[in-house]
Amino acid sequence: xxxxxxxxxxxxxxxxxxxxxxxxxxxxxxxxxxxxxxxxxxxxxxxxxxxxxxxxxxxxxxxxxxxxxxxxxxxxxxxxxxxxxxxxxxxxxxxxxxxxxxxxxxxxxxxxxxxxxxxxxxxxxxxxxxxxxxxxxxxxxxxxxxxxxxxxxxxxxxxxxxxxxxxxxxxxxxxxxxxxxxxxxxxxxxxxxxxxxxxxxxxxxxxxxxxxxxxxxxxxxxxxxxxxxxxxxxxxxxxxxxxxxxxxxxxxxxxxxxxxxxxxxxxxxxxxxxxxxxxxxxxxxxxxxxxxxxxxxxxxxxxxxxxxxxxx
Amino acid sequence: xxxxxxxxxxxxxxxxxxxxxxxxxxxxxxxxxxxxxxxxxxxxxxxxxxxxxxxxxxxxxxxxxxxxxxxxxxxxxxxxxxxxxxxxxxxxxxxxxxxxxxxxxxxxxxxxxxxxxxxxxxxxxxxxxxxxxxxxxxxxxxxxxxxxxxxxxxxxxxxxxxxxxxxxxxxxxxxxxxxxxxxxxxxxxxxxxxxxxxxxxxxxxxxxxxxxxxxxxxxxxxxxxxxxxxxxxxxxxxxxxxxxxxxxxxxxxxxxxxxxxxxxxxxxxxxxxxxxxxxxxxxxxxxxxxxxxxxxxxxxxxxxxxxxx
Numbered sequence: 089x090x091x092x093x094x095x096x097x098x099x100x101x102x103x104x105x106x107x108x109x110x111x112x113x114x115x116x117x118x119x120x121x122x123x124x125x126x127x128x129x130x131x132x133x134x135x136x137x138x139x140x141x142x143x144x145x146x147x148x149x150x151x152x153x154x155x156x157x158x159x160x161x162x163x164x165x166x167x168x169x170x171x172x173x174x175x176x177x178x179x180x181x182x183x184x185x186x187x188x189x190x191x192x193x194x195x196x197x198x199x200x201x202x203x204x205x206x207x208x209x210x211x212x213x214x215x216x217x218x219x220x221x222x223x224x225x226x227x228x229x230x231x232x233x234x235x236x237x238x239x240x241x242x243x244x245x246x247x248x249x250x251x252x253x254x255x256x257x258x259x260x261x262x263x264x265x266x267x268x269x270x271x272x273x274x275x276x277x278x279x280x281x282x283x284x285x286x287x288x289x290x291x292x293x294x295x296x297x298x299x300x301x302x303x304x305x306x307x308x309x310x311x312x313x314x315x316x317x318x319x320x321x322x323x324x325x326x327x328x329x330x331x332x333x334x335x336x337x338x339x340x341x342x343x344x345x346x347x348x349x350x351x352x353x354x355x356x357x358x359x360x361x362x363x364x365x366x367x368x369x370x371x372x373x374x375x376x377x378x379x380x381x382x383x384x385x386x387x388x389x390x391x392x393x394x395x396x397x398x399x400x
Numbered sequence: 401x402x403x404x405x406x407x408x409x410x411x412x413x414x415x416x417x418x419x420x421x422x423x424x425x426x427x428x429x430x431x432x433x434x435x436x437x438x439x440x441x442x443x444x445x446x447x448x449x450x451x452x453x454x455x456x457x458x459x460x461x462x463x464x465x466x467x468x469x470x471x472x473x474x475x476x477x478x479x480x481x482x483x484x485x486x487x488x489x490x491x492x493x494x495x496x497x498x499x500x501x502x503x504x505x506x507x508x509x510x511x512x513x514x515x516x517x518x519x520x521x522x523x524x525x526x527x528x529x530x531x532x533x534x535x536x537x538x539x540x541x542x543x544x545x546x547x548x549x550x551x552x553x554x555x556x557x558x559x560x561x562x563x564x565x566x567x568x569x570x571x572x573x574x575x576x577x578x579x580x581x582x583x584x585x586x587x588x589x590x591x592x593x594x595x596x597x598x599x600x601x602x603x604x605x606x607x608x609x610x611x612x613x614x615x616x617x618x619x620x621x622x623x624x625x626x627x628x629x630x631x632x633x634x635x636x637x638x639x640x641x642x643x644x645x646x647x648x649x650x651x652x653x654x655x656x657x658x659x660x661x662x663x664x665x666x667x668x669x670x671x672x673x674x675x676x677x678x679x680x681x682x683x684x685x686x687x688x689x690x691x692x693x694x695x696x697x698x699x700x701x702x703x704x705x706x707x708x709x
Contacts, residue, residue, distance in 0.1 A: 250426060
């Protein structure tokens with residue numbers, strides 16, 4: 089820590105240079121997990137690229153008219169599988185619809201299902217994981233077994249069953265429930281592990297000693313300190329949910345009549361030999377969006393993990 | 401070891417019952433009449449409806465229905481498909497095909513992950529490592545069916561290296577392209593696990609000892625480092641078995657492979673509720689069994705796991 093060590097019993101003076109890491113600026117603002125993570129992540133170009141993609145995609149889903157004036161439902165067989173034309177940069181689908189307009193308008197469903205499914209999955213995962221991890225005992229055993237059950241059903245297959253059952257009620261909400269309602273088990277495991285760790289902290293004991301109730305401590309001290317891994321898992325689940333929506337559309341249990349990336353890709357498969365571009369363009373949009381969310385999730389994970397930061 | 405096996409088996413029972421109960425509940429306790437759905441748009445006579453209801457125990461309470469279904473599974477009777485075939489017969493025909501696809505894609509996944517993961521770890525921070533990371537991320541982001549369609553278009557239709565669909569040619573040789581698609585779609589995660597694990601293992605004392613004994617890198621790397629780095633990747637592929645099953649379903653649908661997944665896909669697009677339930681149940685049972693098997697193998701390989709409470 090200090091620059092020179094002068095001790096009488098030393099035969100020779102030992103000179104150790106101060107390493108900059110060890111220097112502590114007392115006047116500096118106290119650092120926290122989140123501020124350290126932000127300082128780290130904001131220097132990374134991939135973070136800003138991912139954020140830019142996410143912002144564009146979200147903008148596209150809320151205000152598609154900013155990106156295209158063409159009506160996605162206006163299709164004419166005169167243009168079937170037509171190539172790019174002025175105002176129609178990606179050409180036309182088999183049905184003669186403008187590919188670019190359909191992609192832009194399809195963003196809404198894909199993003200809505202992704203966000204809603206992730207929200208549902210994260211909330212269930214948080215509640216189940218936090219209760220199991222914090223209270224332990226029989227409640228932990230019961231909730232963990234319930235989690236095991238949901239974990240043992242691949243969620244896309246479960247969503248296939250749910251969407252088949254709800255064939256008459258297929259909308260964004262039921263699709264999101266079908267995905268999120270079965271995808272929460274892995275989130276719950278992550279939250280449970282983190283809550284188990286945080287529960288041991290001194291500030292939790294202090295909160296209890298100061299007379300705060302068990303549940304109050306859980307809400308105001310344990311969960312806020314266990315939220316970091318949830319953020320990471322949720323970002324990655326968002327990517328998975330968007331893929332799930334597209335996969336379910338491909339499997340024929342998506343939102344059939346609406347425009348989404350998944351339905352665009354699966355509708356294009358029949359004419360893949362003559363018009364591959366009507367499949368490839370929406371696939372590129374889907375892949376880039378998923379990639380942005382995955383990169384974002386991994387960057388946040390690295391930024392929130394001091395050990396990973398040190399290793400770089 | 402016996403105690404470990406018994407305890408692990410006991411843990412499987414509630415999961416198995418819970419999962420089947422959940423799927424069963426989803427289908428039969430929710431809106432919609434399965435018997436009416438059987439007739440599509442036609443209006444069957446009330447007597448016929450009642451008869452069919454009795455035949456499928458649909459006039460019984462939920463628990464009784466579930467009991468018939470569960471005992472059916474244990475008697476090896478998995479029900480009949482929509483078109484009247486026994487699910488057992490369909491499985492006998494389709495399971496070997498899916499098995500071949502799964503074995504081939506896991507083999508491709510492992511080969512790619514072990515080689516690329518190890519080279520990445522050895523060249524940590526170099527161009528190869530970054531390249532592998534980017535390629536891995538990209539394959540992680542492409543949905544399997546998109547990867548299937550794109551490779552079908554470029555590798556099979558444009559370049560003519562493979563046959564675009566599999567159909568009846570579903571022996572080992574006919575499945576190369578779909579296995580490649582499935583293997584590549586799975587490889588990103590395991591490659592990165594392998595990389596992390598090799599980086600960690602290379603810093604272990606026994607590796608330093610091996611080097612200081614004078615062993616060459618070509619001996620230390622495979623024998624002392626890679627072999628001891630395989631566990632995380634194998635664990636992951638067991639928990640990822642569900643992803644493999646969904647991936648197999650999608651790949652089989654894209655390439656028209658007559659496997660279990662394609663049967664599920666065909667049932668889905670024809671809205672054949674009971675068949676869907678049978679096959680999803682089979683997938684869940686497979687998943688639970690594979691995880692049980694892998695856990696038991698660990699107990700065999702690693703005594704530390706056997707004795708943990």
